[in-house]
Amino acid sequence: MRMKVKEVAKLIDGEVIGDENIVITGVSGIKEAKPGDLTFIANKKYKNLLYTTKASAIIVGRDITNSVNATLIQVDNPSIAFAKIMSFVGPEPIVFPPGIHPTAIIGKNVSLGKDVSIQPYVVIEDYVKIGDKTVIGAGVYIGHYTEIGNECLIYPKVVIRERIKIGNRVIIHPGTVIGGDGFGFATVKGVHHKIPQIGTVEIGDDVEIGSNVTIDRARFDKTYIGNGVKIDNLVQIAHNVYIGDNSIIVAQVGISGSTVIGKNVIIAGQAGIIGHITVGDNSVIGGKAGVTKNVPPNTHVTGFPAREKWEDMRFHAYIRKLPELLEKIKQLEEKIEKLEKKDG
Amino acid sequence: MRMKVKEVAKLIDGEVIGDENIVITGVSGIKEAKPGDLTFIANKKYKNLLYTTKASAIIVGRDITNSVNATLIQVDNPSIAFAKIMSFVGPEPIVFPPGIHPTAIIGKNVSLGKDVSIQPYVVIEDYVKIGDKTVIGAGVYIGHYTEIGNECLIYPKVVIRERIKIGNRVIIHPGTVIGGDGFGFATVKGVHHKIPQIGTVEIGDDVEIGSNVTIDRARFDKTYIGNGVKIDNLVQIAHNVYIGDNSIIVAQVGISGSTVIGKNVIIAGQAGIIGHITVGDNSVIGGKAGVTKNVPPNTHVTGFPAREKWEDMRFHAYIRKLPELLEKIKQLEEKIEKLEKKDG
């Protein structure tokens, strides 16, 4: 990479504050940046790094107007602007050209869209439908009657079982399993009998699902992942869970059966949510939280059992006061003893 | 689906209370049910839904005798009865007919039972034995000397390494790994030397294992999964763990090395159990619990560090009383001050 700051600014509709002729030779995070690097600040939390970074130029929001050494490029959304530059300077993305590899095994009555790319050792069962420009990575398995939309990118070794519906522009990372049986048994005299899981999984448009995720099929009806939902690695989504549009589920989260997650919810890493409850729109579940009851909309809960964040913080504050409390009680005891003696 | 309630009742040996001529057109959960739907109640916890559901008929236990609008069908076990109806009305299950796909690679001295189904791109190493009617899904890898019983269903992309023994009627969902090396190192001057894991994994009859589970082989002897055990997705079972018959392990649980789990134990989601301990028969480990010492039989533990449920609840009750406590101590201080003044 070798570009002047003013050229960078042009690409991202940015306004330059400082020397617009500095030459940028790389991109990097603000902490790791070296002279010559372009970096960015998206979160005001890291604002003080403006004064310590060695970067030569920083993409910032419109409200940031000065730094110590670096030239600033003001834009509406620094993350998106930086992403644009990154795709510009990054290595050529790997492209899988259209075509069906001769080793792919494709069942009867399969409908393949225009310009699909079916990589080696893919197995596609009967009656599958795949939309235009979708890429099916090496060794993927797609079960009977499953439908996948347009422009999807299914990475190697993904397993999508039968009768699943997946929308358009969905990305699924390697090793993920969609449509495994829900975990349901009827126990008679200590023996667990399998309950058939005759439902399915339906995934909306623009969903991204990480690596080695598991999304179970419904007992009946469907497990549902709304449009624009983003799911990180190693997440467990049980049967009949419903996730509203644009929610974000971070790594290693587990959501139990039949729970309903609203829209624009954020569930941080390793949180767990019990079954048959509702998490309202725009709520935030803290990392490692254990959610045991309904969460209203627009609520931030943390801890286990999860409660509202302010309540959880107060709880921890009280706990921290315990040593002091013990000391006080000891003093009170002594005072009372004195009073009792005098009184006696 | 289109059946009269009396026809449904006949299939499941049920007794009808209400109009037996109502026509059922679908099945569904009790909360989501619409008019025309058949549903069920297995857990008395949800009994009040009898009065709000829109279902036309409800399968219930023998002890439930009235609802608001729906016809009841009384049976011995509502879950099992409903499961029966579900397999009746659900879509045709996908069946993998017997036969060996020409792309399957099968080693020397492999013994295949009658009517096995070996799907595309399976790799079976030398000296493997597979029982009658077992299905080996697409892309499965089975290591040397491994034995799998009759009527098993091994889903795509499962990896079963060498010298593993698996019983009859075992179901293993996609992406699961059986027999990876136990995690064991001997550290000399900060460098970790691998300890050979020469043991194996033995899995009993009627076991079901979810997707992307990992069950490690033993250091010596074996990791053991008893008959009828059911394991959910993304569970970690370390080397030399022993799990007694009919225990249930919910998603994302981790069990550390050499721990012994009794029979009929239930371990809820995201719980973790340290190594070298024993969990007694019929015990229950709560969701997200962290078990740090032996759990006696018939004991329900929760929290981290896990203690008996009543104790953990009392602990949380005390915590909730802390603000009140602080208030009280303040009052006592004031009273004593007054007394001291008078006294002085």
Added chain:
Amino acid sequence: MRMKVKEVAKLIDGEVIGDENIVITGVSGIKEAKPGDLTFIANKKYKNLLYTTKASAIIVGRDITNSVNATLIQVDNPSIAFAKIMSFVGPEPIVFPPGIHPTAIIGKNVSLGKDVSIQPYVVIEDYVKIGDKTVIGAGVYIGHYTEIGNECLIYPKVVIRERIKIGNRVIIHPGTVIGGDGFGFATVKGVHHKIPQIGTVEIGDDVEIGSNVTIDRARFDKTYIGNGVKIDNLVQIAHNVYIGDNSIIVAQVGISGSTVIGKNVIIAGQAGIIGHITVGDNSVIGGKAGVTKNVPPNTHVTGFPAREKWEDMRFHAYIRKLPELLEKIKQLEEKIEKLEKKDG
């Protein structure tokens, strides 16, 4: 196995205390040992088992000099000595002979070292480099430009995406995914736009990675796993994480983006570490801990939020005193009431 104790001792440079002519017929853990078995004690925590084990001989450290019944074999490092015996008596390890299976699909400009073993249904994309004596297991996928060193063992169904660098003598267990996209989005008006993840993953020498692990590629620059690091099953390592040499990461741990882990750190099972922090060299993170801020070197933290272990233990001790505290306050109230009455 059938060896005299003196023959065993010779193999591991051990000194015999007791009857050196006893015949050893098996190896086993100290708790499970039967007469005829050889076992070992590596951790003094289990020292009292010396007096209850049924083993005929025990490999011990130089400082242990007596037991009840068993003959002792003193060595410098009992774990390593026992491991040596185990590889001696264990079944022949499975060896994958050099050669390229005819079903392997190998791209253009791929460089393969001497004596590599490429198993069935492997897919290797263009410009990949693989070092001498490395084994690529059945069904593995290796993306464009990726480089793998010498004497590595990549188990079946592993996915290594493009532009990854892996050192020498690295072991990767089945189902693991290296180089999936980091989880990064820029949100504009509630819609999450994907941020390109143009970085890579670099893995040092002598690393071992368990089954179904996920290690994400960096947003830019690299996610880094140092030499000698050992990672257990189902671990999540996010984009731009840095792990120092010889650290140990136990099962189901999650490390969030851009966090730096020092050298010789131990992170126990199911712990979670937030992003953008530093864990110092030689520190220990307890099982299930939730680390929310920097951890200095040589520090043992536990709990959630994680604090120093002594502090966390004191915290739990205070909590245990709460019932007693409530009782005391009640008594004080009564005493004060009495005093007030007298006083009045």
